[in-house]
Amino acid sequence: MDNMSDIRIFTLSGINETMNYRTAIFSLTLVYYCLILLANISLVMIIVLDENLHEPMYVLLASFCINGLYGTTGFYPKFLLDLLSSSQVISYEGCLIQAFIMYSFACCDMSILAVMAYDRYLAICRPLHYHSFMTKRRLSQLVCFSWLTPLCIFSISIMLTSTLKLCGSKIQKFFCVNWIIVKLACPDSDTLSNNIVSYATIVIYVSHGFFIIWTYMHLIKTCAKSKDDRVKFMQTCVPHLVSLTTFLTVILIDLMYMRFGSADLPQSLQNFIAIEFLLIPPVMNPLIYGFKMTKIRNRILGLVGVRRK
Template sequence: MSNNSLTPSYFQFTVFADYGPLRYLFFSLSLLIYVTIISANAVIVLSVCLETSLHQPMYVFICSLCLNSLYGSTGFFPRFLVDLLSDTHFISRLFCFIQMYVTHTYLGYELNILTAMAYDRFTAICQPLHYCSKMMPRTVLLLLILAVLYSWCSIGYFFYLAITLPLCGNKLHRGFCNCWTIINLSCEDTTVIQMACQFVALTSILIPLIFVLYTYLRILLVCRRSSSEFRGKALQTCLPHIVTFGNYCISLVCEILLSRYNVNEVNPSVIVVLSLEFLIIPSIINPLVYGLNLPQIRGVMIGFLRPLE
């Protein structure tokens, strides 16, 4: 096989069907979703950045979560909108790897930020007297930096394999560039690589998951011995995080199952919907949960919107 066949210069998405006039309806709905994600998350980010009373660890993490939603959706939707209107669905090797990097790091950042938020809630509820000393600005910054570095380390291995492995095809049965799908195009036996990838993926997910479950177990034990008023305040601050973390875990499970399943046997529309789920649902749920549930953010948002009336 020639060298060119081992390093395709482009990839082709095969899940986009000829929807005819319906393509404009799907394009409009997708554009509306994208604009909603950008607007909702931008409002939360501006509220936290411009209001000094929200310059606290919990709100800084919320702001980081919304910034990550802006990052992930922007790395996916522009290309997806083009594909909905296009008759051909080719993407260059460079842009495919850029999209793959953005979507995968988005997933990693999301999980790591949610883990850092669990530590913040654990410290605030279980160790309130030490909260100010433990959650200083430099500690928050360090946690955010570690969230980025941990994602780079865990995802870097997959990214390296996708770039260096010789490929015997260029057809991707997904709505976006996915590392696992590209690795499956390899001409070589990838059994060992797949086992290594599964190990790295499981450890990257299980370690944060176990830590979050541990923190909430400790929080439950503290709330059990506390007054009903204390339990109400704890629930008010923890409920948004529980909702977002649970929603993220469901999205992540859907993405992992889709990556491991034989996509040739799945309806293309189902693949597109499941592919969109982990990018759309968390990005919409996060600002709604935090913007509507937390009175501090809700009050600032209302204050910003009043001059526009």
Template sequence: MENGTYFYFMLFDNLGTIKYAFFSLGFMFYCVVIYFNVLVVLAVFLERTLHQPMYILVSCLSINSVYGTAGFFPRLLTDLLYDTHRISFEACLMQSFVIYTYASYELTILMVMAFDRLVAISKPLHYNNIITTRFLTLLIVVAYLYPLTFVGFGALLTARLKMCGNKLFKVYCHSYEVVKLSCVSYNSNTIYGMIVTIITVFIPFSFILYSYVKILLICQRSSQEFRSKAYQTCIPHLVILLNFSVAFFCELTLSRFVNGEIPVELAVILSLEFIVVPPFVNPIVYGLNFPGIRKKIRHLIKVSK
């Protein structure tokens, strides 16, 4: 099989009429995700009092959710409706790139959030001098360019491979599954994939854990009032981190270490958690826990009626 032909998503075969039910549920869920996340972005953008680093980073998470789900849901919904579930080699690489940069962006944005909270809690009097608009912009740019570079180079390595197989037992283009269809040795891709995982997953995650452990130690030495305020701003971030970490760990474990050892249906559900659950949960958590965002969202909903 030459690059430039097609891959086939085998898990869509023989769905029968139930595919229309899946399509309806998927379409409604996608609309809700887009609606919630756009509301958060608009709330932060339109309300001047929310033009602060913490809220700007929350809007970055919502923008990333829109980006990631756009790389998955339109393709999924199309495959549910059509009988031929195929995708070109180039489009497959693009979808894989979007999904995995989305996952990496999620962690790097959470890393910047953790750093922001660490500075706010450890150096409250110098916070505005440290987290300036220029420095925040630099952090956000690095948070996007850092994964983009490493994941992008991995996509280029995959694009060079000659493919002999064309059957994907996934509902989206999974980079490692594509690489395994190669006719030639893909050891270099496997090694680079592990390096990218360390660079884009474990390093940001380690820094996030370090930041929150340090915050916890600072809070233990502080007054009850200080601890209460610190926990109020940190707990939503920790909920988001825990939610995404569990979902992404399921995907990482399934793709690398658990091949064919669990039922296909369960494998599909677990592998989709990191794309489906965080974009839905994130705006709800921030909308409920930050009064400024909640108030502006209520106003936007009233105006739209």
């Protein structure tokens, strides 16, 4: 195809400033990635193996942790290899795949958070109808929705990006981002379709945000009337709110910096802003849910007690 890019290799220049400390950063990153794997896999396995946890809330939590594994696996192994390599490059195809994983991971998190908010709304505001609404079939549909929506959207986005002719190959990050690849397009490239998909994506996920706000307005109104509902709210909704707030904060910081940030900031600070959503939520989410939700906490304590014996 005439409009396909001739560039086959991208240089990840964001990593250059870390090379003087590569041994220390490699060690810390490896330990941190192992912690992410341990925390998320442990929580998923506890939910899968314990039949008492085969409830919608815990199934959605398992999906949340699986998405954390999916997103971090798209970044950490490549980053660790780059720290051991003398040149930090990525193939054109690998860059597109990594960009797809990064975007779909972030948006899948938002979709799952929206579904979790809906589940909590039904459980607390419509308790008598909860089991008739949240059937196994409905739960399967919601889980599929939370995964397939971002995967389909970003499949289209990456396909459009792959048709652009590029005039640059330097990416000022640790990893590939679709928006930066589009910025490397030659001046005569038509990026209108990419922009349309980007704006449509923003509309879809802003609507997710408004839906979550709507559910919590009803949750707070309902819980204000009942002590039992307030207990349920503290046990199940507070972890969700913490996860949601953390996720939105790190994503908004990254998006605002990409759009309006200054290139004069130190590269190390730019790097931290870029990977916040891969550092904080994947570890924080399983820990918060593991210690805050009573059934999971009791199951963990029970396993620890068995080992001690």
